[in-house]
Amino acid sequence: MDSLTFLLSGTILAATPLLIAALGELIVEKSGVLNLSVEGMMALAAATGFIVVSATGSHWLALFAGGIAAMLLSAVFAVVVLFALGNQVASGIAVGILGLGLAGLIGTPYEGMTVAPMARAPVPLLSDIPVLGPGLFNHPLIVYLVPLVAVLLWWMFRTAKLGLVIRAVGESPESAHAVGYNVLAVRFAAVLVGGFMAGVGGAFISVVSSTLWSDGMIAGRGWIVIALVVFAMWRVERVVLGAYLFGMFAIAELLVQSMGISAPSQLLTSVPYIATIVAIALLSRDGRRIRLNAPVSLGRVYAGTH
Amino acid sequence: MRTILLSGILAAATTLTGAAAAEPTTIGFIYPAPVADVGWAKQLDLGREAVAEAFGDRVRTVAVENIPVGPDAGRVMNQLVTDGAKVMVLGSFGYMNDGLRLARQHPDVAFMHASGFKQADNLGTFTARNYEGFYLAGLAAGMVTESDTIGIVAAFAVPEVIAEVNAVALAVRQVNPEATIRTVWLNTWFDPPKEQEAARALVSQGADVLFSLHQDTPSVVNVAQAEGVRVVNTGSDMSSHGPDAVLASVVSDWSGYFVRSVGAALDGSFEGVDERGGLADGTVSVAAWSDDLTDEQLAQIRQVEADLKSGAAHVFAGPLRDQSGEVRVEEGASLPDPEIFSMNWLVEGLSGSLPN
Numbered sequence: 001m002d003s004l005t006f007l008l009s010g011t012i013l014a015a016t017p018l019l020i021a022a023l024g025e026l027i028v029e030k031s032g033v034l035n036l037s038v039e040g041m042m043a044l045a046a047a048t049g050f051i052v053v054s055a056t057g058s059h060w061l062a063l064f065a066g067g068i069a070a071m072l073l074s075a076v077f078a079v080v081v082l083f084a085l086g087n088q089v090a091s092g093i094a095v096g097i098l099g100l101g102l103a104g105l106i107g108t109p110y111e112g113m114t115v116a117p118m119a120r121a122p123v124p125l126l127s128d129i130p131v132l133g134p135g136l137f138n139h140p141l142i143v144y145l146v147p148l149v150a151v152l153l154w155w156m157f158r159t160a161k162l163g164l165v166i167r168a169v170g171e172s173p174e175s176a177h178a179v180g181y182n183v184l185a186v187r188f189a190a191v192l193v194g195g196f197m198a199g200v201g202g203a204f205i206s207v208v209s210s211t212l213w214s215d216g217m218i219a220g221r222g223w224i225v226i227a228l229v230v231f232a233m234w235r236v237e238r239v240v241l242g243a244y245l246f247g248m249f250a251i252a253e254l255l256v257q258s259m260g261i262s263a264p265s266q267l268l269t270s271v272p273y274i275a276t277i278v279a280i281a282l283l284s285r286d287g288r289r290i291r292l293n294a295p296v297s298l299g300r301v302y303a304g305t306h
Numbered sequence: 307m308r309t310i311l312l313s314g315i316l317a318a319a320t321t322l323t324g325a326a327a328a329e330p331t332t333i334g335f336i337y338p339a340p341v342a343d344v345g346w347a348k349q350l351d352l353g354r355e356a357v358a359e360a361f362g363d364r365v366r367t368v369a370v371e372n373i374p375v376g377p378d379a380g381r382v383m384n385q386l387v388t389d390g391a392k393v394m395v396l397g398s399f400g401y402m403n404d405g406l407r408l409a410r411q412h413p414d415v416a417f418m419h420a421s422g423f424k425q426a427d428n429l430g431t432f433t434a435r436n437y438e439g440f441y442l443a444g445l446a447a448g449m450v451t452e453s454d455t456i457g458i459v460a461a462f463a464v465p466e467v468i469a470e471v472n473a474v475a476l477a478v479r480q481v482n483p484e485a486t487i488r489t490v491w492l493n494t495w496f497d498p499p500k501e502q503e504a505a506r507a508l509v510s511q512g513a514d515v516l517f518s519l520h521q522d523t524p525s526v527v528n529v530a531q532a533e534g535v536r537v538v539n540t541g542s543d544m545s546s547h548g549p550d551a552v553l554a555s556v557v558s559d560w561s562g563y564f565v566r567s568v569g570a571a572l573d574g575s576f577e578g579v580d581e582r583g584g585l586a587d588g589t590v591s592v593a594a595w596s597d598d599l600t601d602e603q604l605a606q607i608r609q610v611e612a613d614l615k616s617g618a619a620h621v622f623a624g625p626l627r628d629q630s631g632e633v634r635v636e637e638g639a640s641l642p643d644p645e646i647f648s649m650n651w652l653v654e655g656l657s658g659s660l661p662n
Contacts, residue, residue, distance in 0.1 A: 111342035111343075112522075221493070257489065257491065265463070
């Protein structure tokens, strides 16, 4: 495998879990809820997915089970912030810590174990293109589905009624309520869907890209997901760009070192963060548009109207 | 999560019923990671088992797993000492300051601290000369590589790991002067997905033997197995995770040191010294030599092993030059211990640069 092929395939594998989780978080935040428990949801899903794939050998079932586990955890969060009116930041962090703890607990018997990789699904014709083919089109099927989800969400938030309702609830829950939408139901559903997607992202890491479980292996990726959504100014296309950029620079850093090029590795380690921030900041340098993009009621407790 | 392993629990019950004469000494162990079937915590726990075995009824061992460095660690070790532990094994570099404070408060408790650089009268430190094991594995790597490219996945550029990278480079060059050695510094002690990405990056550059320096899980071993390349790992024998891939595992065995130190603590002769175990005393060994090494190659490696053990050879024997070509060790001399354990330079011929 040459360097460029590895750069492409490594980027795809590194970016996919971040992208699916970030798209999920985007749905949640568009509805006006800030769920900071992504790290915990991804960890719990990674452990659950790993246990399921060890027991059944089915990677698809493992990804689904990971999604469900994270969704259940997000339901706890949703009940606390939507019905008990808990502070979203504090509740999200608390539920995240709960998720990390549960992941360690259920994962203990599987610590350091490995499983077989997921079968690859090379795209006919496209995977035969030199360099690009093996880099971009020779991955497990789930890898290609994630960008399709992004396209669907982009369309949904732009024109579909469902997307517009979620946006209305996130911008002004009072107005959405006044025209007859059930704010809490929309937000509850958004949190669950976002939780499921964070879970698929977490399970992807343990089941597809790493094929091993170890407590703490999410290693901060959940926080990167949240940062991606904010730096992307809640725009689907920028979340996609941010996730792939971050993945690419994370791989490029390792590739540069492995090519024997002399560069301070600590500087290289920080490049993915700096580059992603700079790129998205350049795209979002118009402050007025940022304010237009941010869901106005994000993080605010909605106590209902009468 | 946090499991408390109690061994000799019956002995503990005896003390409750008042049989004071045979009261066992409690020995507390704190590990930074869960005890898995391989890894750093597992090797420490094997040492704990050796202590329990060696002293039988005289000791009661208590192990607390997966204690992250920070306030939790201080609380847990404080609790163990309050509960009567007279010997403490602190299994992470990061426990240093909490351990030292506790050691000052409890001069009657003996402490053994992993990889630390500060000692006290009742606090000793222990480190393995893993570089000796990696030198032997480096010889094997230089012999079996077909692409003449060796890839090293290295956790952090601290002296211990730098010494290991240098040892690998010196050994590979010893048997294969043509070989290229590529190093990826991760700047993290624990991030399995990133460790694997680094391993794949090295394979994409043609490396057919990987070194997994201080990765606690079989992350790199897993990649080597999937990519069909060789791997040498740190800590435990990981050949079950990469049956075709593992060329050798550099294994740490703390049982000798733990048994010796606990014995000293029991008879009151414990001293807070800095212990550096290597091949000679069995703290470091190389396990799981691949069957693909020929008898001739293995014999050559064993000869070097014997010379390192007897002191006839030294990994960092002169003449040694660093990357800039400056002579660091004169011919006929070898690098003294303090300089090995504060190493901050790479040997001549290694590519890449160290973080400052």
